[in-house]
Amino acid sequence: MRVVVVGASGNVGTAVVQRLKAAPEVTEIVGIVRHIPDRHIPDQHGPDEHGPDQHGPDQHSPDGHSPDVTPGGPYDGVRWHAVDVGAPGAVRTLTPAFAGADAVIHLAWLLQPNHDEAVMARTNITGLANVLDAVRAAAVPQIVVASSVGAYSPGPKHRAVDESWPVGGIHTSHYAKFKAANERMLTVFEDENPGTIVTRMRPGLVMQHDVGAELKRLFLGPLVPTRWLATARLPIVPLPRRAISQVVHADDLADAFWRAIDRRAGGAFNIATLPVVDPALVAGLLGGRPLPIRAAPIRALLDLAWRLRLVPVDPGWLDIAVTVPLMSTDRARDVLGWSPRIDARTALRAAVDGVAAHSDVADSPHLRR
Numbered sequence: 001m002r003v004v005v006v007g008a009s010g011n012v013g014t015a016v017v018q019r020l021k022a023a024p025e026v027t028e029i030v031g032i033v034r035h036i037p038d039r040h041i042p043d044q045h046g047p048d049e050h051g052p053d054q055h056g057p058d059q060h061s062p063d064g065h066s067p068d069v070t071p072g073g074p075y076d077g078v079r080w081h082a083v084d085v086g087a088p089g090a091v092r093t094l095t096p097a098f099a100g101a102d103a104v105i106h107l108a109w110l111l112q113p114n115h116d117e118a119v120m121a122r123t124n125i126t127g128l129a130n131v132l133d134a135v136r137a138a139a140v141p142q143i144v145v146a147s148s149v150g151a152y153s154p155g156p157k158h159r160a161v162d163e164s165w166p167v168g169g170i171h172t173s174h175y176a177k178f179k180a181a182n183e184r185m186l187t188v189f190e191d192e193n194p195g196t197i198v199t200r201m202r203p204g205l206v207m208q209h210d211v212g213a214e215l216k217r218l219f220l221g222p223l224v225p226t227r228w229l230a231t232a233r234l235p236i237v238p239l240p241r242r243a244i245s246q247v248v249h250a251d252d253l254a255d256a257f258w259r260a261i262d263r264r265a266g267g268a269f270n271i272a273t274l275p276v277v278d279p280a281l282v283a284g285l286l287g288g289r290p291l292p293i294r295a296a297p298i299r300a301l302l303d304l305a306w307r308l309r310l311v312p313v314d315p316g317w318l319d320i321a322v323t324v325p326l327m328s329t330d331r332a333r334d335v336l337g338w339s340p341r342i343d344a345r346t347a348l349r350a351a352v353d354g355v356a357a358h359s360d361v362a363d364s365p366h367l368r369r
Contacts, residue, residue, distance in 0.1 A: 001025045002100055003261065004140075006032040006085060006131055007107035009364040011211045012146060014074055015250035016105060019258045021077065030097060031078045032085070032108070035365040073363040085127035094134035103142040103261045106131050111218050114314050117174050124178040125185075132189045135196065142197040144260055145186060147268070149204050149246060151179035155325025157244045162328045163202070163268040170323055173316030197266040202327065203253050204246030204272040207347040210361050211250075212354025213369045219313040220355070229356035233287025239279035240295035242322040246272035249342035249350070259336040270327035273340035277348060285348060295322050 003020055007013045008031030020026045031037075081097045083090060085108050098104055108131075110123040128145070135143045153168035155161055169180030183200065190198040216226055248271050256271045275281065279290035295318065303315040332338045342350075353359075361367035 001102045001261075002028040002030070004030040004032060004098055004101045004104045005107065006104065007109065008078065008080075009033045009035075009037050009075065009361075010107060010109075010366050011208070011214065012206055012250055012253060013107045014210075014361055014364060014367065015208065015254035016107065016257050017078060018074060019251070019254035023258055023262070025262065029078045030101070031075065031080045032083050032094070032097060033080065033365075034082065034084050036080045036082050037073075037075045037363045037365065074361060075363060085130050086122035090127075090130040091133045091137065094130065095137045098134050098138035098140050101138065101140050103144060104131065104135055104140050105257055105261075106143065106145045109146070111175070112312060114174055114312070115309075120174065120178065125181055128182055128185055132185065136189075136193055140196065142199065142261060142264060142266075143189075144199040144201065144257055145182065147183055147186075147200045147202045148175070148179045149202055149270070149272070149324050149327055150176040150320050151183050151202060152324050152327075154323040157242055157326060160326045160328035163270055163331055165325055170316065170319050172319045174314070175316060176320055176324075197264055199260045199266050200268040201253070201256060201260070202268055202270050203248050203256075204327065205248075205277075206250050206253055207247050207351040208250040209350040209354035209357075210359050211367055212351065212357055212359035214360070214367050215351060216355050216358060217312070219311075219317075221310070221312045223310055226355050226358075229286075229352050234283075235288045236291045237279070237283035237286050237288045238291040238293045238298075239282060240298065240318075240322055241279065241292045242295065243279055243282075243318070244326070245277045245321050245324075246327060247277055247344050247347050248273050248340060249347040252338075252340040252342055255341075256332060256336060256338045259338050263336060265335050267331075267335075269332040269336065269338075270329050271332055271338075272327050272329055273342060273344050273347060275344050276326060277344055281345065281348075285345065285352065 003026055005013055005016055008017050020029050083093050108127050110120045113119055151167040151169055153166040155165055167180055167183040169176035186198055253271055283290040299315045299318050305311045306314045360369045
């Protein structure tokens with residue numbers, strides 16, 4: 001089986017690559033990234049066997065050779081193509097890389113710069129459109145796309161909803177708007193290409209230890225100290241009552257991706273682990289007790305700090321936390337035979353410890369410090 005992973009060196013992509021490497025059915029993994037991971041080696045086989053060498057300037061190493069596979073670390077054995085999926089001409093470059101693939105997993109996504117939505121849309125919207133066009137041109141039988149709980153319209157916090165809940169997003173969140181737009185694009189593609197299996201993964205917040213440096217960079221920034229998280233305790237943790245979310249460890253999410261490919265399962269799948277992450281759980285993790293407060297004043301302060309560029313996280317993330325519904329994972333369990341191995345407390349603790357340690361994946365241009 002040949003599997004192409006678009007965004008293979010990111011948070012989820014790194015975990016997906018590890019899961020695919022563990023599957024004996026997978027004989028070739030192709031990674032599509034903007035910047036190829038470190039420790040690449042020159043291509044000893046000339047142009048890519050699936051098409052001419054059209055990968056552009058980012059594909060070349062400093063010595064002018066084209067990288068083939070990485071010789072160690074988390075990306076060992078992956079064949080790389082450096083492609084900016086949002087660029088003009090990306091379809092022409094992606095199509096030969098997709099040729100002969102049994103499945104394409106699309107994970108490429110920009111969270112920053114969130115003060116410039118046009119830049120993010122280039123990857124998050126145009127990038128998906130180009131990937132879908134290349135999937136069609138290469139006649140790939142299955143496309144698996146990372147959607148999100150953030151794609152859902154506002155919903156209940158007292159019960160779990162299934163995948164039929166509307167995916168209209170949250171209008172005050174750029175992330176939610178883009179994810180909802182992706183869902184609409186996938187619906188159109190599915191209707192126009194009935195011979196292609198379209199799979200949508202809708203995970204909660206994705207956690208793991210090794211991306212602590214990236215989480216700090218994306219959500220906290222350089223002005224917020226985090227090393228105290230390893231030892232200090234907060235006696236009181238102020239949080240809105242409705243700040244109730246779901247998380248999943250990256251390894252469990254990666255397993256769901258593989259199962260969807262292995263079983264040729266189409267449709268949408270909610271992916272999350274238990275228990276639900278509520279203010280009490282977060283406060284307990286930080287060594288204190290929750291202090292319920294209204295969301296409005298926190299949002300106002302966060303919005304001000306974001307506008308002043310004191311923190312990189314925008315208030316749309318708080319809106320997601322207090323408005324999106326809880327998800328039922330029954331369909332993933334029934335159709336994929338999936339169940340998480342890592343509970344929410346452990347997954348969240350791993351992420352907090354990773355942020356405190358500024359942990360990273362040194363070979364990845366996206367995940368290293």
